[in-house]
Amino acid sequence: MKTGLVDWFGGVTRQRPLARIAAQVLCLALVITLPMPAAAQDFAKIEFRTTRLSDTVHLLQGAGGNILLSAGDDAVFLIDDDYAPMTAKLKDAIGRITRKPVNFVLNTHWHFDHVGGNETLAREGVLVVAHDNARKRMSSEQFIALFQAKVPASPRGALPIVTFGGDISFHINGETIHAFHAPAAHTDGDTIVHLRGSDLIHMGDIFFNGTYPFIDASSGGTTDGVVAAMDRVLALATDRTRIIPGHGPIASKADLQRHRDLIATVSQRIKDLRQAGRSDAEIKAARPAAEFDADFGRGFIRGDRFIDMMLGVIPK
Numbered sequence: 001m002k003t004g005l006v007d008w009f010g011g012v013t014r015q016r017p018l019a020r021i022a023a024q025v026l027c028l029a030l031v032i033t034l035p036m037p038a039a040a041q042d043f044a045k046i047e048f049r050t051t052r053l054s055d056t057v058h059l060l061q062g063a064g065g066n067i068l069l070s071a072g073d074d075a076v077f078l079i080d081d082d083y084a085p086m087t088a089k090l091k092d093a094i095g096r097i098t099r100k101p102v103n104f105v106l107n108t109h110w111h112f113d114h115v116g117g118n119e120t121l122a123r124e125g126v127l128v129v130a131h132d133n134a135r136k137r138m139s140s141e142q143f144i145a146l147f148q149a150k151v152p153a154s155p156r157g158a159l160p161i162v163t164f165g166g167d168i169s170f171h172i173n174g175e176t177i178h179a180f181h182a183p184a185a186h187t188d189g190d191t192i193v194h195l196r197g198s199d200l201i202h203m204g205d206i207f208f209n210g211t212y213p214f215i216d217a218s219s220g221g222t223t224d225g226v227v228a229a230m231d232r233v234l235a236l237a238t239d240r241t242r243i244i245p246g247h248g249p250i251a252s253k254a255d256l257q258r259h260r261d262l263i264a265t266v267s268q269r270i271k272d273l274r275q276a277g278r279s280d281a282e283i284k285a286a287r288p289a290a291e292f293d294a295d296f297g298r299g300f301i302r303g304d305r306f307i308d309m310m311l312g313v314i315p316k
Helices: 003-012 017-031 036-045 084-095 118-123 132-138 223-236 253-275 280-286 290-296 303-313
Strands: 049-052 057-061 067-071 076-079 104-106 127-131 142-144 149-151 162-164 167-172 175-182 190-195 200-202 242-244
Touching (some): 067 190, 084 118, 118 127, 127 190, 280 303, 290 303
Antiparallel strands (some): 057 067, 190 200
């Protein structure tokens, strides 16, 4: 991303809400290295895919992060709400499942492909919930160093109204939905959500199924925190548990184990090379993730960029 574009982006986001949304779409296009026209067309073309997971729970997959919807006698409860331009389509998808209004949105973290619907939904009476640090990140301009990208503060109406520091539970629709903080993982404000009765666990962007992950060091993310969060979920899960990643298809416990081992292995190799006195350039030349590239290097974080990210996340 060129400095001029960063400056332009920062300037636009201080203007009216419509300009802010347009700038966020621009930032997304630059971050994932898609051409601008393609990114703009994608939002117009993308529709939500709905998968029924139980009598009350559905998976909604659109342009941004994976969304879980719990809709039953007690309440309509969302986990994440995609990009702002997808909100109308999200509401349509929910309307095909239930005629009841949405009562709660729980954000797994602050990134705008997971919180973009907050402002519109909150205006319609939805209570937005997130970890304390997610609200703090949303409340001020952020800078994602890996992509050299400024992200504007969210509008006031999009900010979570209820925040928590450790964990929180919702007793609705015949089950306990238990959400708990995963410290310093993908960001410093990640929430994992366990739908105990449905045997489902939503991990947000702590888990990218099938691709290299993005760990946001600028937002307090660390490899050790990701591995610790994955270990906690692996201890909770059984072989029957369905695990919902922030991006990618529904996963099994075995899928999560593979990703946990990938991150732990590459992280340890980099730490060992640094302990041996190798420079970052020498570590990159050693290709510490080479055998994983074929399986995981086809997402928006490719092999070389993955190592760049890991070098930035792991303290020297």
